[in-house]
Amino acid sequence: APPAVKNRKDLPKKTKKTYKKKQNIVPVKKPGPGERKAFRKRIQLSNNSALPVTGIENLEAQTMAKSESSGKMFAIPDQVVDQLRALEAFKTTQTWNLFRKPHVLMRKETVELLSKLEASVEKKEALKCVLTGSRLSGKSLTLLQAMSYALLNEWVVIHIPEDLTNGNTEFSPVPDTEPMQFTQPVYCLKLLQNIYKANKAVLEKLPLKKDWSRLTGLKQGATLADLALSAKESEFAWPTLSALWTELTQPGQPPVLFALDGLAHINKVSEYRDPSFNSVHAHELVLVRTFIDALSGKTKLPNGGAVIAATSENNTHYHPSQELVLSQLEAGQAGREVPKPNAYERKYDDRVYDALKNSQVIRLEGVSKDEARVLMEYWGASGMLRSVLDSRAVAEKWALGGHGIVGEMERASLMTMRM
């Protein structure tokens, strides 16, 4: 028999772990204020595991609005990518992070829209329109293409990408207004900086037409770029933005594109309360009002350009007034009988009608099968398609994607962990 273990010392020795304090460990830092949000909102515009796709032309100022561009893929030139990034035109809900470089399909509706933009310059009158359609049909992407067109043609582009009415940004009353109006100083400062970044080259060439020396201290010969940069604190952001807008709406300036994503937000009562705790209608927020006045035609754009609002179909807000007005406008455009208000709906808002009554409605639904094939060929060339591409696969994905709703087709076709 093996000798009995008498003593603990006879047992095999355990090696004792030593916990030496390591010197070079970076302490885990809690995210600072706004860092989590910044990460969530970070836009990734390339994927190194996707194959580069060659032989695709760049978007160009002269060709974008031509009918020959319809149904083709285009690359967004690097410079425009930077400008669009400054304008916050790319959304995290879109699939940019799957491909090597940003490319877009020029669908028929986009080319039609761009040719209207082109015509507005000749007419010296802004196109006023609302982009509507099913969820994920490409409304925001069409807005992005309109912005690309405007940037390439050296227009000035302003974009309001986010909800201004949810109470997430500071607001303050404008003295002596009745009903009381409100500015959003922090948001306006950020918007001014974004406008400057995206439009720097154009703004630097434009001398001021009016005297803003009392507001800004700027001397004669200063440019619109100097004006945009003159606001260093949020307190001066709105007056400066308002001055910039006044300059841009003078005859002899370049055309302007004023774009907004999420129309339903600005056509309702906001989350803000006035000092007596009454709800504030979104149209009393001065920045929203500036957009609405341009969309309704109250503010003219004498150099042409466009005011474009995209609806965003998240079914959480049903918006009876906006739905009604858009359906009436659409019916009127098509020469159909104009729908009547629902007699039982009491929440119609006349201000929405006044804001939208002079707009054209442009509806985006599915792409054609030919357009779907072009897009899927690009997905295939990028190495991002789950299956082999033939005409059966195109027809199948087109049908699965609700008859060519691009976002739905992406869900059905693309290789990704996220979808």
Ligand SMILES: Nc1ncnc2c1ncn2[C@@H]1O[C@H](COP(=O)(O)OP(=O)(O)OP(=O)(O)O)[C@@H](O)[C@H]1O
């Ligand atoms: N012309 C296009 N070229 C390439 N991709 C497109 C095109 N149109 C739409 N997509 C893709 O389809 C998806 C949905 O597009 P987008 O975000 O524009 O939809 P939306 O209609 O604005 O959506 P929502 O209803 O949620 O506001 C995105 O991933 C987008 O990249």
